[in-house]
Amino acid sequence: MTDAKITAKEAIMIVLTVFVSHTIVSLPQNLLSNTKSSTIINLIYVGIIIILFVYIIFRLFRNFGSLDIIDISEYLGGKVFKNIVGAIFISYFVISTSSLLREFCEGIRIAFFPMTNVIFIIFPFIIAVIINNHLSLGSTAKTISIILPIVFVSIVFLFIANFGHFSFERIFPILGKGFVDTFITGIGNITAFGGISCLYFLPPYLKEPKQFKKICLGSVMARFNLFYTLCYYNIAYVFIFCRS
Amino acid sequence: MDFKKMISSLFTYTPENNYDFVLLESQDSDKQTQNADLEKEAKNKTIYPSINVNLDYVKSKYNTMINSDVIIREFTINARGKQYAAFLLYIDGMIDTDIMNHYILEPLMLRSRNNLFDGDQNRVISEAVTNNITVRKVKKFNLPEYIMSCLMPQNTVNENTEFKELFNNVNSGNCALFVDTLNIGFDIEVKGFKQRGVEKPENEIVIKGSHEAFVENIRVNTSLLRRIVHNEDLVIENISVGDVTKTNCGLCYIKSIANSDLVSEIRYRLNNLHIDSMLSSGQLEQLIVDSNKLSLPQVLSTERPDKASRHLLDGRVVILVNGSPYAIILPAVLTDFLSSPDDSNMKTAFSNFIKFLRILAACITLLLPGLYVAISSFHPEVLPTDLLYSIIASREFVPLPVIVEILVLEISFELIREAGLRVPSPIGPTIGIVGALVLGQAAVSADIVSPILIIVVAITGISSFAVPDFSFGFHLRLSRFIFVFLGYCCGFLGIGLGIFVYVSTLCDIKSFGVPYTAGISFLEETKGHSYFLKPIWKRDLRANYLNTKKSHKQDKISMKWKYPFLKEEDIK
Numbered sequence: 120m121t122d123a124k125i126t127a128k129e130a131i132m133i134v135l136t137v138f139v140s141h142t143i144v145s146l147p148q149n150l151l152s153n154t155k156s157s158t159i160i161n162l163i164y165v166g167i168i169i170i171l172f173v174y175i176i177f178r179l180f181r182n183f184g185s186l187d188i189i190d191i192s193e194y195l196g197g198k199v200f201k202n203i204v205g206a207i208f209i210s211y212f213v214i215s216t217s218s219l220l221r222e223f224c225e226g227i228r229i230a231f232f233p234m235t236n237v238i239f240i241i242f243p244f245i246i247a248v249i250i251n252n253h254l255s256l257g258s259t260a261k262t263i264s265i266i267l268p269i270v271f272v273s274i275v276f277l278f279i280a281n282f283g284h285f286s287f288e289r290i291f292p293i294l295g296k297g298f299v300d301t302f303i304t305g306i307g308n309i310t311a312f313g314g315i316s317c318l319y320f321l322p323p324y325l326k327e328p329k330q331f332k333k334i335c336l337g338s339v340m341a342r343f344n345l346f347y348t349l350c351y352y353n354i355a356y357v358f359i360f361c362r363s
Numbered sequence: 364m365d366f367k368k369m370i371s372s373l374f375t376y377t378p379e380n381n382y383d384f385v386l387l388e389s390q391d392s393d394k395q396t397q398n399a400d401l402e403k404e405a406k407n408k409t410i411y412p413s414i415n416v417n418l419d420y421v422k423s424k425y426n427t428m429i430n431s432d433v434i435i436r437e438f439t440i441n442a443r444g445k446q447y448a449a450f451l452l453y454i455d456g457m458i459d460t461d462i463m464n465h466y467i468l469e470p471l472m473l474r475s476r477n478n479l480f481d482g483d484q485n486r487v488i489s490e491a492v493t494n495n496i497t498v499r500k501v502k503k504f505n506l507p508e509y510i511m512s513c514l515m516p517q518n519t520v521n522e523n524t525e526f527k528e529l530f531n532n533v534n535s536g537n538c539a540l541f542v543d544t545l546n547i548g549f550d551i552e553v554k555g556f557k558q559r560g561v562e563k564p565e566n567e568i569v570i571k572g573s574h575e576a577f578v579e580n581i582r583v584n585t586s587l588l589r590r591i592v593h594n595e596d597l598v599i600e601n602i603s604v605g606d607v608t609k610t611n612c613g614l615c616y617i618k619s620i621a622n623s624d625l626v627s628e629i630r631y632r633l634n635n636l637h638i639d640s641m642l643s644s645g646q647l648e649q650l651i652v653d654s655n656k657l658s659l660p661q662v663l664s665t666e667r668p669d670k671a672s673r674h675l676l677d678g679r680v681v682i683l684v685n686g687s688p689y690a691i692i693l694p695a696v697l698t699d700f701l702s703s704p705d706d707s708n709m710k711t712a713f714s715n716f717i718k719f720l721r722i723l724a725a726c727i728t729l730l731l732p733g734l735y736v737a738i739s740s741f742h743p744e745v746l747p748t749d750l751l752y753s754i755i756a757s758r759e760f761v762p763l764p765v766i767v768e769i770l771v772l773e774i775s776f777e778l779i780r781e782a783g784l785r786v787p788s789p790i791g792p793t794i795g796i797v798g799a800l801v802l803g804q805a806a807v808s809a810d811i812v813s814p815i816l817i818i819v820v821a822i823t824g825i826s827s828f829a830v831p832d833f834s835f836g837f838h839l840r841l842s843r844f845i846f847v848f849l850g851y852c853c854g855f856l857g858i859g860l861g862i863f864v865y866v867s868t869l870c871d872i873k874s875f876g877v878p879y880t881a882g883i884s885f886l887e888e889t890k891g892h893s894y895f896l897k898p899i900w901k902r903d904l905r906a907n908y909l910n911t912k913k914s915h916k917q918d919k920i921s922m923k924w925k926y927p928f929l930k931e932e933d934i935k
Contacts, residue, residue, distance in 0.1 A: 227856060231741060231742065231854060231855070231856070232741070232854075232856075240853075240856070243852075243853055243856065243857060243860050244860065246860075247860045247863055247864055249373055249374070250864050250867070251863075251864065251867050252373075252374065252375070252376050253376070253377075254867055254868070254870075254871040255376070255378070255871060256376070257870075257871075258867055258868075258870040258871035259867065259870075261870035261878070261880060261884060262863070262866050262867045262870045264884045265866060265870070265880065265883060265884050266863070266866065
């Protein structure tokens with residue numbers, strides 16, 4: 120069990136892993152299609168809401184020590200409530216990860232395996248997940264802490280290589296389609312931060328539970344900064360193709 | 364099998380109910396005891412007149428209860444008709460026993476005619492008689508002078524009043540004589556350890572390092588280690604493994620540096636091996652490691668005493684096996700298998716460049732054949748157009764699929780390598796010519812394989828030889844077949860997933876409580892251990908994952924000659 124304990128930095132990396140997978144399936148472009156050039160301001164607005172929300176989560180978790188959301192729901196409402204909350208989270212994770220995997224595999228199929236059925240592309244991922252599931256969370260966290268910085272560095276290289284194709288005038292008009300689309304309907308972009316739901320399950324696995332606040336705020340800030348940077352450069356990139 | 368159980372075992376994480384050793388930080392009490400011992404030692408420097416006190420001090424200093432090669436020979440000296448209790452301190456394997464027996468023990472212990480007269484009888488130097496009164500000038504009996512002058516026909520004998528110098532010389536191969544009632548010790552030259560007779564290492568050749576290698580005799584090996592470490596804190600415990608063969612193993616560590624829990628754990632594992640025989644360090648290695656995932660080596664194996672000593676001074680433990688010229692160093696992490704003993708002998712820039720080349724070599728050995736198969740099967744657009752045409756043209760008349768082609772060549776290469784190990788030396792070079800030129804050229808001419816694949820396999824083979832550790836290189840050679848298969852099935856996707864699973868497995872392995880990937884992650888705080896070396900004056904810390912008793916191995920400013928005007932507190 121000692122091996123399943125993770126440090127604060129590894130916990131932040133686990134939360135950011137969800138961000139990376141969303142980025143690969145063009146989540147920034149989905150955000151841009153909702154709010155156009157006002158995505159920059161919209162992200163700041165949504166980020167502030169998320170930080171407040173995460174702060175509330177931290178304050179609520181603080182009273183429960185190393186318990187996760189399932190244990191807390193059992194404490195509050197018994198086994199019935201625990202099963203309901205557990206079922207909700209299971210269905211959320213199953214739906215979100217399976218749709219993410221499907222979307223990603225569709226992209227791979229189009230690019231590299233046009234004649235192959237998508238199920239044969241999904242299958243190797245499932246094998247990798249099963250093998251990784253038999254290893255401890257600590258080893259998964261270490262793997263992510265090795266691979267994720269390499270992914271970030273490769274993204275930076277992509278930007279550097281395409282620097283000539285950025286046109287920074289494209290960030291205007293700064294309010295995009297208007298105030299309502301930016302601040303009222305644009306609240307839907309909060310789904311970009313859906314990956315923070317794994318924060319609910321982290322407390323039992325932390326080596327130092329007192330660092331939970333640092334993990335919550337650190338992961339949200341890192342995620343916000345990465346999203347902001349990606350969306351900013353997506354707007355500025357002259358070859359961007361928005362869905363609408 | 365129950366369906367529910369099958370699904371839950373596939374998709375849920377079940378912690379393994381395995382023995383799990385965790386390397387904890389050294390307890391404060393260990394460090395306090397160490398400090399207390401050092402303070403006590405600083406006070407007790409001079410030799411005592413009482414032999415029992417000297418004997419107790421020597422026994423505690425040299426840990427004779429657990430040290431198997433430190434010998435204390437107690438006997439009685441016959442001097443001028445009187446008998447004095449005495450003992451000799453020496454290290455077995457470092458002395459010449461003939462000299463000790465004939466020129467030290469024999470004259471001291473045996474009675475001789477010249478030695479029989481009464482010691483209380485004083486020697487008359489001069490005598491004068493005046494007025495019927497006889498005045499005699501006598502010389503009192505001086506035991507140390509008598510021993511030095513009359514009882515020890517040995518060329519180099521020195522008297523010392525302090526333990527420190529005596530111990531220093533004992534560690535170098537001399538022996539120390541302590542006699543009751545004397546507050547001096549005799550340092551006697553009796554060195555007899557193996558020197559250049561020891562052969563060169565065959566498999567770990569370096570440019571600037573020493574050219575000595577371990578041999579089969581454990582006592583010679585321990586003497587090699589002792590000569591380099593040169594400190595009384597080096598403990599070599601004797602542990603017997605194997606119910607029938609009772610093979611002697613030496614558990615070596617530096618008591619003031621190595622983590623006590625680590626030493627205890629290794630001792631526990633060695634003492635709990637219920638086997639009939641254990642004939643080599645390779646067998647022992649497989650019996651004591653935590654797991655065997657991906658056949659990755661989890662301990663270092665070396666035939667070089669300088670490499671073993673360096674790791675001892677870093678806080679690791681070395682196991683010597685009688686009958687095997689290879690020592691086991693543990694714990695070992697991934698970066699240790701890509702390091703060579705010569706790295707610390709060269710300038711930092713040179714050694715870091717070579718280290719970078721080794722990482723490249725390891726990646727090429729593991730991935731190049733798989734990448735070639737993936738690119739030629741699924742991703743030809745990655746290659747420049749001219750190169751692509753060249754490859755297609757070379758493969759035009761090859762009837763075999765690329766996977767069969769590459770497996771044929773890789774297996775042929777492995778067969779040639781294996782045959783080269785056992786071929787008699789007169790025809791050894793012939794194998795290289797036959798294998799490389801005749802077979803390779805003939806295969807290309809017969810359109811069985813393409814020329815580009817010969818280049819790929821050759822580069823892979825050369826890269827595998829650049830990996831310093833034999834076991835790790837073997838693991839890479841074996842694992843590349845998995846990546847070839849993955850590349851053939853799924854292209855870059857398969858190779859990417861393979862790399863992910865491979866890295867995950869590496870991160871899951873532990874070597875005696877130390878994570879296998881220590882020092883690799885960018886987020887991990889690794890003091891004292893990184894793969895790329897700092898300049899030697901900055902290598903002042905030991906690896907923090909070893910949790911040694913002494914974290915510093917040199918002062919912050921080690922080159923004091925450069926900064927003569929700095930204060931002590933700035934230097935530390």
